[in-house]
Amino acid sequence: MAAAKILIVDDDPDTQRVLGYTLKQEGFEVLAAVDGAEALRVLERDHPDLILLDIMLPKLDGYQVAERIRADEGSTAHIPIIMVTAETDIEQKVRGLRAGADDYLVKPFHPAELLARIRSLLARFAPRYVETAPQQPAAGRVMAFYGAKGGVGTTTLAINAAIALQRDQGRRVALVDGNLQFGDHRVFLDLGLDRKSIVDVVAAPSIDQDILKSVLIHHEAGIDLLLAPPSPEMAELVSADQHHMTQIIELLRQRYDYVIIDIDKRLDETNLDVIAAADVVFVVMTADLSCLKNVRLVLETMSQLGIGSGRVQLVLNRSTAYTGITVKNAESALRRRISYQVVNDYRVAITSLNTGAPFAVAKTDTALGKSVLEFVRQLDRLDTTAADAAALAPATS
Ligand SMILES: Nc1ncnc2c1ncn2[C@@H]1O[C@H](COP(=O)(O)OP(=O)(O)OP(=O)(O)O)[C@@H](O)[C@H]1O
Numbered sequence: 001m002a003a004a005k006i007l008i009v010d011d012d013p014d015t016q017r018v019l020g021y022t023l024k025q026e027g028f029e030v031l032a033a034v035d036g037a038e039a040l041r042v043l044e045r046d047h048p049d050l051i052l053l054d055i056m057l058p059k060l061d062g063y064q065v066a067e068r069i070r071a072d073e074g075s076t077a078h079i080p081i082i083m084v085t086a087e088t089d090i091e092q093k094v095r096g097l098r099a100g101a102d103d104y105l106v107k108p109f110h111p112a113e114l115l116a117r118i119r120s121l122l123a124r125f126a127p128r129y130v131e132t133a134p135q136q137p138a139a140g141r142v143m144a145f146y147g148a149k150g151g152v153g154t155t156t157l158a159i160n161a162a163i164a165l166q167r168d169q170g171r172r173v174a175l176v177d178g179n180l181q182f183g184d185h186r187v188f189l190d191l192g193l194d195r196k197s198i199v200d201v202v203a204a205p206s207i208d209q210d211i212l213k214s215v216l217i218h219h220e221a222g223i224d225l226l227l228a229p230p231s232p233e234m235a236e237l238v239s240a241d242q243h244h245m246t247q248i249i250e251l252l253r254q255r256y257d258y259v260i261i262d263i264d265k266r267l268d269e270t271n272l273d274v275i276a277a278a279d280v281v282f283v284v285m286t287a288d289l290s291c292l293k294n295v296r297l298v299l300e301t302m303s304q305l306g307i308g309s310g311r312v313q314l315v316l317n318r319s320t321a322y323t324g325i326t327v328k329n330a331e332s333a334l335r336r337r338i339s340y341q342v343v344n345d346y347r348v349a350i351t352s353l354n355t356g357a358p359f360a361v362a363k364t365d366t367a368l369g370k371s372v373l374e375f376v377r378q379l380d381r382l383d384t385t386a387a388d389a390a391a392l393a394p395a396t397s
């Protein structure tokens with residue numbers, strides 16, 4: 001069967017190369033154009049099945065190209081278009097969609113997101129090609145919650161987001177307490193020291209699904225938990241050399257829609273394994289100077305480690321607390337967008353902690369409960385596009 005043809009319209013040779021490589025790896029045929037006028041010529045001549053269209057282009061810009069394509073009478077008028085841009089502005093997005101784009105990607109983006117969007121559009125517009133998608137089992141998404149500083153609310157967000165994803169969105173969720181020395185999940189979820197932990201997994205003769213099933217704890221909130229060791233000195237049994245964390249995460253992602261891991265600010269080998277395995281790292285922060293300093297260092301380090309900035313997202317916790325630093329201040333100091341905000345509500349947060357009854361179960365109608373719900377709805381919406389597209393492959397074969 002012929003491969004779907006994708007036309008990449010971008011004047012930057014690096015972008016052409018990287019996107020071209022990614023798409024070819026996935027079995028697509030790739031066409032290229034470096035400006036709007038050339039895009040229209042290639043379209044006429046080679047009849048691509050989908051266009052990835054950058055907005056900032058020499059000669060005709062992306063909007064004009066999209067408008068011309070849609071205005072055309074011929075067979076190319078309905079070709080699916082994904083607009084690609086550096087702009088995050090809602091106005092730009094609306095303009096792109098009005099010009100006739102079917103979807104929209106903001107740079108920098110994760111290759112998985114690009115592929116998911118391409119597949120989902122092809123499934124709609126050119127279903128004959130969907131079978132060419134690689135037949136991998138749909139794998140769950142791995143999300144690390146990384147605290148830029150102690151006490152910013154990383155554990156609170158990881159636990160309640162995990163529960164909300166299960167209860168509100170019906171997802172299968174595994175939650176891992178990656179704070180191996182001083183994990184708090186037993187306290188937050190009212191579980192005793194007698195409960196099994198990650199130590200029971202790594203001590204087994206082999207790390208496999210059976211041992212995980214016997215150690216994970218099904219919590220009444222609907223999620224499955226992998227707890228941290230009951231005491232700090234046992235943490236070292238989870239070995240960085242043997243990449244225990246990586247092995248565990250890879251097994252979990254086969255069985256769950258989401259694998260959520262709560263980690264602290266140490267950039268040690270174990271945390272780096274978690275970060276490397278994560279599809280998204282949520283860097284949890286509050287609006288204070290020492291946190292901003294840490295976030296800046298973390299962003300730098302992650303980029304040095306080759307973790308693309310699309311995989312790192314900032315979550316501002318206690319966003320409505322007065323600190324003298326506004327979201328705008330923080331964003332311009334970091335030169336990064338804050339992707340998500342969760343409101344300040346100390347009373348609800350602390351009572352839920354002290355009673356071992358997460359607010360995502362008991363207090364969904366509070367400001368904090370709603371704020372976390374909004375957070376997971378946003379992130380699940382982004383992920384669903386990917387999951388749906390992946391699920392199409394085996395179903396149509
Ligand atoms: N959105 C919020 N509004 C008000 N208080 C919050 C919020 N989120 C967390 N808290 C409170 O902040 C404190 C620290 O929370 P939590 O233990 O989740 O942080 P952490 O970053 O995981 O800390 P640690 O460094 O100890 O792991 C707790 O008392 C918690 O109730």
Ligand SMILES: [Mg+2]
Pocket residue numbers: 154155156179184
């Ligand atoms: Mg914590």
